[in-house]
Amino acid sequence: MAEKEIKQPKEQKKPQVEKGKMEKQEKEAKKRPVEEEGEILIRILGYDIPGSRNIYAGLTRIKGVSWNISNAVCIKLKYPRTKKISELTTEDIIKIEEFLKVMPVFPFLKNRRFDIETGQTEHIFGSDIDMKREFDIKRLKEIKSYKGIRHALGQPVRGQSTRSHFRKKGRVIAGATKKTKTAAPAAPKGK
Numbered sequence: 001m002a003e004k005e006i007k008q009p010k011e012q013k014k015p016q017v018e019k020g021k022m023e024k025q026e027k028e029a030k031k032r033p034v035e036e037e038g039e040i041l042i043r044i045l046g047y048d049i050p051g052s053r054n055i056y057a058g059l060t061r062i063k064g065v066s067w068n069i070s071n072a073v074c075i076k077l078k079y080p081r082t083k084k085i086s087e088l089t090t091e092d093i094i095k096i097e098e099f100l101k102v103m104p105v106f107p108f109l110k111n112r113r114f115d116i117e118t119g120q121t122e123h124i125f126g127s128d129i130d131m132k133r134e135f136d137i138k139r140l141k142e143i144k145s146y147k148g149i150r151h152a153l154g155q156p157v158r159g160q161s162t163r164s165h166f167r168k169k170g171r172v173i174a175g176a177t178k179k180t181k182t183a184a185p186a187a188p189k190g191k
Contacts, residue, residue, distance in 0.1 A: 042085045045097055045125055051086030058085040064125035065100065069109055073099055100125070 040051035042058075049058045059070040074081045077095055088096075103110060103123050110123040112132065116139075124132060140148030150157045156166050 040086050042088065042093065044093055045100060047126070049085050051084060053085050054081055055079050055083050055085060055088070056081035059096070062100075062125060063127075064111060064123065064129055066109075069100070069103070069106075072103075072106055072109065 041048040042051055043049075044059070045062050047062045049061050053061075056067075056070050056074055059065050059073060060067055071081075073079070073096060077092075077099060079092070100123075107113070107121050110121050111129070112124050113121045115122060116136075137148070137151050141152050142148070147157050154168070156162060160166065
């Protein structure tokens with residue numbers, strides 16, 4: 001009888017443990033975006049966008065397209081924001097690409113205003129953004145501006161505090177040396 005009593009609590013605990021694992025798996029599944037295996041991908045400006053996404057959210061997958069620009073595309077081209085990317089025709093996709101390349105009405109949304117080389121305002125996408133950023137940093141280093149020097153030293157460029165942040169392993173930090181113990185001063189000899 002003692003053996004049966006011991007086995008019963010163990011059997012009751014097993015379903016509880018499995019139930020806890022199931023709850024964790026369900027929570028993780030809710031966090032992950034739902035994308036089917038055989039989902040249609042639409043290619044716009046060299047980026048694959050899942051067809052199950054809305055136009056408004058899907059266009060933000062393109063590097064260089066913010067939520068504001070995506071909203072402007074929906075308003076100017078008169079597409080409802082909730083329309084799925086998979087519902088677009090090839091003509092619609094071409095219209096979106098041309099609009100994004102030109103963006104005629106919105107100069108304040110462009111990410112490359114008054115370019116140093118050309119002097120014109122333009123909007124760049126994809127890997128061109130990274131290339132332009134690298135060239136800008138390289139130019140700042142060459143002319144030895146304050147920002148260029150900070151980039152070269154690996155320090156924050158925009159005036160952030162460095163005493164408690166931006167500490168990286170392997171770098172010398174001012175004021176972080178080991179303190180050595182000093183001998184206590186001798187007691188005065190007296191009376």
